[in-house]
Amino acid sequence: GEDVEQSLFLSVREGDSSVINCTYTDSSSTYLYWYKQEPGAGLQLLTYIFSNMDMKQDQRLTVLLNKKDKHLSLRIADTQTGDSAIYFCAESRIATDKLIFGTGTRLQVFP
Amino acid sequence: DTEVTQTPKHLVMGMTNKKSLKCEQHMGHRAMYWYKQKAKKPPELMFVYSYEKLSINESVPSRFSPECPNSSLLNLHLHALQPEDSALYLCASSQDSERGGLETQYFGPGTRLLVL
Numbered sequence: 001g002e003d004v005e006q007s008l009f010l011s012v013r014e015g016d017s018s019v020i021n022c023t024y025t026d027s028s029s030t031y032l033y034w035y036k037q038e039p040g041a042g043l044q045l046l047t048y049i050f051s052n053m054d055m056k057q058d059q060r061l062t063v064l065l066n067k068k069d070k071h072l073s074l075r076i077a078d079t080q081t082g083d084s085a086i087y088f089c090a091e092s093r094i095a096t097d098k099l100i101f102g103t104g105t106r107l108q109v110f111p
Numbered sequence: 112d113t114e115v116t117q118t119p120k121h122l123v124m125g126m127t128n129k130k131s132l133k134c135e136q137h138m139g140h141r142a143m144y145w146y147k148q149k150a151k152k153p154p155e156l157m158f159v160y161s162y163e164k165l166s167i168n169e170s171v172p173s174r175f176s177p178e179c180p181n182s183s184l185l186n187l188h189l190h191a192l193q194p195e196d197s198a199l200y201l202c203a204s205s206q207d208s209e210r211g212g213l214e215t216q217y218f219g220p221g222t223r224l225l226v227l
Contacts, residue, residue, distance in 0.1 A: 031215065042117075042201055043154070043218040088153055092214055098167070099216055101153035 004091060004102040011108045018079045020105045022072040022089035029091040032065060033099070034074045037086045046074070046087075076107075084109045114138075115219035117202050123225045126192060132222045134185040134202030143185040144203040144216060145177060147196075154201055160185060161207070192226045199223050 004024045012018045024032070030051055035043040049056045049063045049072075056063045062075040072089055089102040115136045124130050134143065142161045146154035159167035160179040174196075176188040185202055200223075203216040 033215070035218070040223070042115075042220040043203075045215065045217060048215060098156055098159075099214075104151070104153055 004089060004100050006087075006089060006102040006105045008103070009106050009108070011110065012079050014079060014081060014109055014111050016079055018074075018076040018083070018107055018109075020074045020076075020087050020089075020107065022074075022102050024070050024072065024089070024091045024100075024102075026091060026093050026100075027067070027070065029093050031092040032063075032072050033090040033092070034061075034063065035088045035090060035101075037088065037104075039085075043088065079107075079109050081109045081111070083107060115202055115204055115217055117200075117219035117222050119222055120220070121223045121225075123227065124189065124192065125227055126194075128192075129188070129190045131189065132187040132200055132202075132224075134187075134204075134219055135183055136204040136217075136219075137183055138204065138206075138217070139182075140204035140206050140217075141182055142205045142207055142214070143179060144205075145175075145185065145187050146201040146203065146218075148199040148201055148221070158187075189224075192224075194226050197224055197226045 006022050033048040034046045036046050037043050047058050060077045064073045086104045086106050088104050090099045118133045144159050145157040148154040156169050157171045158177045163179045174191050178186040199221045201221045202219040205214050205216045
C-alpha cells in the first residue's frame with residue numbers, strides 16, 4: 001500500500017534523547033525527509049537523507065536509514081521543551097512528483 | 112533564504128463567498144504546491160505547478176481553482192466552499208519537481224480557513 005507509518009505519540013523528559021520512527025513502503029524512494037510542525041504553524045524542514053546513505057547527523061539530529069527494512073528514524077539529542085511538536089516523515093517516490101507523508105508523531109517534552 | 116510566505120494567515124468565509132489564498136517565494140523555485148491539512152492529519156497534496164504549468168491535480172473539486180501568474184506566485188481561488196473544506200492550506204515550493212535532490216519542498220506557514 002501507500003502508507004507511511006509512524007507511532008502516534010512520544011513523551012520524553014527534557015534533556016533525554018527522543019527517537020521517532022517511521023516505516024515506508026516504496027523501496028525506490030530517492031529522498032526521505034523529516035518535517036516539524038508546531039501548533040498552528042506550517043511544516044519546517046528539519047533534515048533529509050538520500051536513499052543510498054545509512055546515517056546523517058546535523059547538530060542534535062541524527063537520521064538513521066535501514067533500507068532493507070524500509071525503516072527511518074530521527075534521534076533528537078538533549079530534547080528541549082521547544083522540540084514539542086508533530087514530526088512527519090516523508091518519502092519522495094521516484095515514480096511520481098509527490099511527497100508521501102507519514103501519519104505524524106506528536107512529541108511531548110516534559111520538564 | 113528558504114522562505115515561503117502565505118496570505119492571509121486566517122480566513123473566515125461563507126459558502127457563497129469568493130476568496131483567494133496567495134503564496135509567494137523568491138528562491139527561484141520552479142515548482143509550487145498546494146496542500147490541504149485537516150487537524151491531526153498529514154498534509155494532502157492538491158495541486159502541483161511545474162514551470163508555471165499545472166502538472167498534478169489530485170482530483171480536487173472545481174470549487175478550488177489554482178493559478179500560477181508567474182514563477183514566484185501561486186494563488187488558490189475559492190468559490191462555493193463547504194464547511195468540510197475548513198482546514199489549514201499549505202503552500203510549498205521546490206527548486207524543481209524532478210528528482211535528483213531538487214524536489215526538496217519548503218513550506219509556508221499556511222492559511223487557516225474556516226467555512227461557515
